[in-house]
Amino acid sequence: MSGRVAGKAALITGGAQGLGEAIAWMLAREGARVAVTDINAPGARAVADAINAAHPGQAFGYGHDVTDEVQWAEVVDRATADMGRLSVLVNNAGIGGDLRWLEDDSLDHWRKMQAINQESVMLGCKYAMPHLRAAAPASIINISSVAGLAAAPGMGAYNATKAAVWMYTKTIALEAAKHGWDVRCNSIHPVFIKTAILDPYVKMAGGDEAKAHERLMRGIPLRRIGEPDDVAYAALYLASDESKFITGSEIKIDGGLLAQ
Numbered sequence: 001m002s003g004r005v006a007g008k009a010a011l012i013t014g015g016a017q018g019l020g021e022a023i024a025w026m027l028a029r030e031g032a033r034v035a036v037t038d039i040n041a042p043g044a045r046a047v048a049d050a051i052n053a054a055h056p057g058q059a060f061g062y063g064h065d066v067t068d069e070v071q072w073a074e075v076v077d078r079a080t081a082d083m084g085r086l087s088v089l090v091n092n093a094g095i096g097g098d099l100r101w102l103e104d105d106s107l108d109h110w111r112k113m114q115a116i117n118q119e120s121v122m123l124g125c126k127y128a129m130p131h132l133r134a135a136a137p138a139s140i141i142n143i144s145s146v147a148g149l150a151a152a153p154g155m156g157a158y159n160a161t162k163a164a165v166w167m168y169t170k171t172i173a174l175e176a177a178k179h180g181w182d183v184r185c186n187s188i189h190p191v192f193i194k195t196a197i198l199d200p201y202v203k204m205a206g207g208d209e210a211k212a213h214e215r216l217m218r219g220i221p222l223r224r225i226g227e228p229d230d231v232a233y234a235a236l237y238l239a240s241d242e243s244k245f246i247t248g249s250e251i252k253i254d255g256g257l258l259a260q
């Protein structure tokens with residue numbers, strides 16, 4: 001540990017597993033306090049307990065549905081009280097799901113995707129901002145996707161939410177700058193990373209994970225899918241003051257996919 005985010009206090013949504021869990025561990029290892037939140041409350045608490053076993057007193061775990069405005073207000077207040085401040089927000093919670101081409105899609109599915117992947121980011125930015133301003137220099141990190149920058153058939157709802165998060169990130173960055181607040185806002189755009197979100201692809205490959213991964217990596221120049229820490233390292237950089245002149249920007253973590 002080199003303390004790259006020592007003194008920072010970060011709230012990470014969707015932290016019970018996958019990328020959120022990896023980001024929480026990464027920030028804690030580098031000295032931050034972390035509030036791990038998830039709709040899976042026992043999962044969030046289990047991650048916080050595991051982090052505390054390695055880094056005593058650094059982690060807190062709460063149940064938190066990111067689509068619920070009332071819960072957002074409560075969770076940011078609680079996290080700020082428990083950690084003493086809130087200087088980093090990682091809007092990570094999100095869902096992927098099955099491929100759905102237009103005529104098989106439904107308004108219910110579309111709205112669910114919007115609520116979890118997109119509206120949650122607005123709510124997080126809105127309710128965290130007063131705390132972030134008070135703890136500046138501060139950083140908001142929104143987990144979008146390569147799917148927010150490039151479309152794919154069958155991914156209309158997901159594409160739309162992740163593109164919205166990409167653009168919304170820039171709006172918030174500019175608003176904060178205009179106000180003279182030292183609260184930066186950036187987005188991260190991963191390609192396929194090895195988490196449970198890839199389960200539908202494994203199912204499509206008849207439960208054969210290796211076969212699914214082989215299919216997914218075909219279009220990726222580096223010919224592999226990513227590890228959660230590939231994303232967590234980018235979040236660490238954006239959370240730290242090393243990135244103090246970067247706002248309204250995006251980091252692609254895609255093995256070269258969108259360079260083609």
Ligand SMILES: NC(=O)c1ccc[n+]([C@@H]2O[C@H](COP(=O)([O-])OP(=O)(O)OC[C@H]3O[C@@H](n4cnc5c(N)ncnc54)[C@H](O)[C@@H]3O)[C@@H](O)[C@H]2O)c1
Pocket residue numbers: 013014015016017018019020037038039040064065066067092093094095096116143144145146189190191192193194195196197198
């Ligand atoms: N893994 C990838 O390949 C990949 C690629 C690009 C972008 N992403 C994005 O990264 C983020 C994290 O995904 P992951 O791969 O870790 O997936 P994951 O399914 O492993 O984890 C997502 C977490 O979000 C939580 N969650 C779902 N709905 C929620 C809600 N309403 N409120 C609070 N928490 C909720 C889940 O309980 C889970 O713990 C998502 O936004 C996803 O779109 C992932």
